[in-house]
Amino acid sequence: MLLANLELAFRAASVALLLVLAASLLSDFRSVLTARLGAAFALGSAAHAASYSVGVTSVIPLWHAPLIALSTGNIVVFWMFTRALFEDEFRLRGWHGLVWALVTSFSFAGCVWIAPAGHVRFSVTAVNLIVLGFIGLAIGQTIASWPADLVERRRRVRVFIVCAAALYGGLNAALQIVVAGHRVGDVADSINTAVLACVVAGIAWAMMRVDGADLFPVAVETAPAIAPSQPLASEDAADQKLIEALMRLMADERVYRQENITIGALAGRLKIPEYRLRRLINQRLGYRNFNVFLNNHRIEEAKAALADPAQAEVPVITIAMDAGFQSLGPFNRAFKAVTGVTPTEYRRLKVNMV
Numbered sequence: 001m002l003l004a005n006l007e008l009a010f011r012a013a014s015v016a017l018l019l020v021l022a023a024s025l026l027s028d029f030r031s032v033l034t035a036r037l038g039a040a041f042a043l044g045s046a047a048h049a050a051s052y053s054v055g056v057t058s059v060i061p062l063w064h065a066p067l068i069a070l071s072t073g074n075i076v077v078f079w080m081f082t083r084a085l086f087e088d089e090f091r092l093r094g095w096h097g098l099v100w101a102l103v104t105s106f107s108f109a110g111c112v113w114i115a116p117a118g119h120v121r122f123s124v125t126a127v128n129l130i131v132l133g134f135i136g137l138a139i140g141q142t143i144a145s146w147p148a149d150l151v152e153r154r155r156r157v158r159v160f161i162v163c164a165a166a167l168y169g170g171l172n173a174a175l176q177i178v179v180a181g182h183r184v185g186d187v188a189d190s191i192n193t194a195v196l197a198c199v200v201a202g203i204a205w206a207m208m209r210v211d212g213a214d215l216f217p218v219a220v221e222t223a224p225a226i227a228p229s230q231p232l233a234s235e236d237a238a239d240q241k242l243i244e245a246l247m248r249l250m251a252d253e254r255v256y257r258q259e260n261i262t263i264g265a266l267a268g269r270l271k272i273p274e275y276r277l278r279r280l281i282n283q284r285l286g287y288r289n290f291n292v293f294l295n296n297h298r299i300e301e302a303k304a305a306l307a308d309p310a311q312a313e314v315p316v317i318t319i320a321m322d323a324g325f326q327s328l329g330p331f332n333r334a335f336k337a338v339t340g341v342t343p344t345e346y347r348r349l350k351v352n353m354v
Helices: 002-028 033-051 064-086 094-114 120-148 152-178 186-208 237-251 263-270 274-284 290-306 316-323 328-339 343-353
Strands: none
Touching: 002 033, 002 186, 033 064, 033 186, 064 094, 064 120, 064 152, 094 120, 120 152, 120 263, 120 290, 152 186, 152 274, 237 263, 237 274, 263 274, 274 290, 290 316, 290 328, 290 343, 316 328, 316 343, 328 343
């Protein structure tokens, strides 16, 4: 009886915290995609908290199946949420919803058809392998995108959110595969709900410590000035000299053209610690992402080439590659985000003005 009461209390606490978190995100950042995905992830996690149990038998109440399906589909929302956290330019596409629908539908079919037909282990293993796959994608996205984030406080919080959720979800998925077809018992469920409540509380606490505008930018980052025309009043002489040295590297040596240039390599060229260069680009030049900083320099070079009548016959892809882009697709997207038109349209407009 005591274990059952503890389990119920932990489930209720997790659900309540998650519902409050979702409501807070929607109230304060309703127009921001990252916040909406965060709210959706919180609601899906609430479904998980209400329905999850360690070990699955073939007998699942019909009312339980939709909650389990939503809980499983939530791993797709988690993956999209991590992408939006680390990519300010991330946008939802129709195929994202299709993937979520397929995963959710498969989980529902497993509850009401596959498992009751005697294929419990297959159903549980397949579902949890899907979960582990999306967790792997989320972790890979975190590792790939984290170095480019220039906002120090949100870098730490984002990694904590992803790691805490991925660790809990990954361990649960592995455990479900091991004990598939067996009911483990009340002790395991009580421990699991307690751990979930702690993870939810930790994520909520971490998010409260960061300014919402840092974690969820109100709009996609546009191009700040390549360099400030006037030093800020509070800018000290050392920082101003570093900015001038950085801009010389950009303008004279065009280091942004180098393949896979990193902020660490750039800091090495300036002979300063990486954290100082990160802070300099973020706080002095107004950039939130290192790749955007590089791309804006690349786009400035591309704009000049596209507007040059002497280069009217040069293919757009050649101009993009010369400026430092690795392929045409990312160049087109970045160029349009900055200028509002495609490179071809920009060239046509400039030619017509001549």
